[in-house]
Amino acid sequence: MTRCGVGVVDGAPGRPLTMVACGVVRTPAEEDVPLRLLKIEQGIEEWLDAHAPDLVAIERVFAQHNVRTVMGTAQASAVAMLCATRRGIPVTLHTPSEVKAAVSGSGRAEKAQVGAMVTRILRLDAPPRPADAADALALAICHIWRGTANNRIAAALSRAREPRP
Amino acid sequence: MTRCGVGVVDGAPGRPLTMVACGVVRTPAEEDVPLRLLKIEQGIEEWLDAHAPDLVAIERVFAQHNVRTVMGTAQASAVAMLCATRRGIPVTLHTPSEVKAAVSGSGRAEKAQVGAMVTRILRLDAPPRPADAADALALAICHIWRGTANNRIAAALSRAREPRP
Numbered sequence: 001m002t003r004c005g006v007g008v009v010d011g012a013p014g015r016p017l018t019m020v021a022c023g024v025v026r027t028p029a030e031e032d033v034p035l036r037l038l039k040i041e042q043g044i045e046e047w048l049d050a051h052a053p054d055l056v057a058i059e060r061v062f063a064q065h066n067v068r069t070v071m072g073t074a075q076a077s078a079v080a081m082l083c084a085t086r087r088g089i090p091v092t093l094h095t096p097s098e099v100k101a102a103v104s105g106s107g108r109a110e111k112a113q114v115g116a117m118v119t120r121i122l123r124l125d126a127p128p129r130p131a132d133a134a135d136a137l138a139l140a141i142c143h144i145w146r147g148t149a150n151n152r153i154a155a156a157l158s159r160a161r162e163p164r165p
Numbered sequence: 166m167t168r169c170g171v172g173v174v175d176g177a178p179g180r181p182l183t184m185v186a187c188g189v190v191r192t193p194a195e196e197d198v199p200l201r202l203l204k205i206e207q208g209i210e211e212w213l214d215a216h217a218p219d220l221v222a223i224e225r226v227f228a229q230h231n232v233r234t235v236m237g238t239a240q241a242s243a244v245a246m247l248c249a250t251r252r253g254i255p256v257t258l259h260t261p262s263e264v265k266a267a268v269s270g271s272g273r274a275e276k277a278q279v280g281a282m283v284t285r286i287l288r289l290d291a292p293p294r295p296a297d298a299a300d301a302l303a304l305a306i307c308h309i310w311r312g313t314a315n316n317r318i319a320a321a322l323s324r325a326r327e328p329r330p
Contacts, residue, residue, distance in 0.1 A: 034246040034256040041247055061236065071226065074236050075243035081199040082206055082244060091199040 001036055001072040002029050004043070004080070005132030008051045009122070009140035017141060019122040020051060022133040033075070040076050044083045056084040057143035059135075060093035094142050099135070102142035114138050166201055166237035167194050169208070169245070170297030173216045174287070174305035182306060184287040185216060187298040198240070205241050209248045221249035222308035224300075225258035259307050264300070267307035279303050 004025040011017035025043030027036035058081060061074045077093075084091045097107035103117040115127035115134045121141055128134040169190040176182035190208030192201040223246060226239045242258075249256045262272035268282040280292035280299045286306055293299040 032256075033258075034250040037243055037247050038250045041251075071235075071239050074239040075246075078202055078240035078243040079247060081240075082202050082247070085199040085203045086206075091197075093198075 001027055001033075001040070001076050003130060003132045004040055004076050005130075005134070005136035006044070006047050007128075007133060007136035007138075007140045008047070008053060009137060009144060011144055013145055013147070017122055017144060019124060019128075019137060022128050022137050023047075024130060024132050033072075037075060037079050040079045041083060044080055048083060048087060048089070053089060055143065055147070056080070056089050056091045057139050058084075058091060058093050059099070059139060060095045062095070092143055092147070094139060094146070098146075099138050099142040102145055103138045111135075166192055166198075166205070166241050168295060168297045169205055169241050170295075170299070170301035171209070171212050172293075172298060172301035172303075172305045173212070173218060174302060174309060176309055178310055178312075182287055182309060184289060184293075184302060187293050187302050188212075189295060189297050198237075202240060202244050205244045206248060209245055213248060213252060213254070218254060220308065220312070221245070221254050221256045222304050223249075223256060223258050224264070224304060225260045227260070257308055257312070259304060259311070263311075264303050264307040267310055268303045276300075 004027075005022070006025060007022040008020035009017050010020050025040055025047070027039045031039075058077050059073070061070060061077055081091050094102075100109040100114055101107040103109075103121060104113050106113075109117075111131055112127075115131060118124070118134050118137045118141065119127045122137065128137055169192075170187075171190060172187040173185035174182050175185050190205055190212070192204045196204075223242050224238070226235060226242055246256050259267075265274040265279055266272040268274075268286060269278050271278075274282075276296055277292075280296060283289070283299050283302045283306065284292045287302065293302055
């Protein structure tokens with residue numbers, strides 16, 4: 001809820017991936033949850049407006065860690081799912097372990113290792129900051145690499161559903 | 166996520182309360198979460214359009230029970246918060262114990278007892294069905310009875326913020 005990482009990656013499996021943009025949607029910790037969710041929605045809408053992604057990947061949340069944090073993450077991810085689905089963009093969820101394994105080969109990789117691999121895969125000069133933005137890019141990389149045929153089918157179906165102008 | 170109870174109650178503390186409407190927003194358990202959240206949003210928007218409430222009360226979710234259920238409830242409640250806040254309607258959260266205590270005098274009241282008290286308070290012929298709808302009415306009653314001055318202030322502020330036609 002405090003820092004919702006966002007990353008935009010262009011590419012396809014077997015081809016070099018390119019970072020288009022990354023950043024975070026921030027909301028003040030002292031504000032009420034309903035208002036924070038509204039600000040997250042507005043922030044995500046701006047990212048979707050700016051980049052019009054074909055596919056959206058979101059972290060799958062598990063309630064195994066800190067209870068308060070997990071509830072906030074679940075609610076923020078619900079908002080992200082809603083924003084993408086409302087536009088007819090296919091949404092896929094990946095667990096943090098799946099993301100770590102996709103970019104580093106290990107589902108238990110440290111945060112710094114994920115940042116280093118994101119930097120290498122996207123041929124950046126330095127690890128993206130803050131770490132939440134790097135995590136979001138890792139999620140996008142994971143999605144492109146895992147998706148292949150499924151992604152293409154989902155994107156094609158989504159385009160077919162779009163209302164004609 | 167499967168049955169999101171909705172209840173609309175009219176009234177003020179110290180005066181008889183009236184049930185305006187109640188029901189549930191349903192989503193199919195076999196559908197993907199993003200699509201279910203979208204359907205919940207559409208369902209809640211219809212309720213807000215139909216009744217234009219001054220205030221919205223939503224259950225405060227705790228992660229102490231079944232993990233899967235709680236995540237779904239947290240996400241559905243995030244959607245409800247978003248829909249109300251987007252319209253400038255003040256949102257308040259109450260825990261299930263607060264709601265039970267408000268209508269029955271005990272924070273550990275059984276579901277049937279809550280249903281019976283909702284029936285009595287709203288002078289209905291029979292307990293509202295399904296139980297999720299009765300729970301939503303109990304939440305609305307709790308909110309009206311707890312709110313008093315705070316509710317009036319929040320509603321006035323909200324009206325003052327509305328753009329003039």
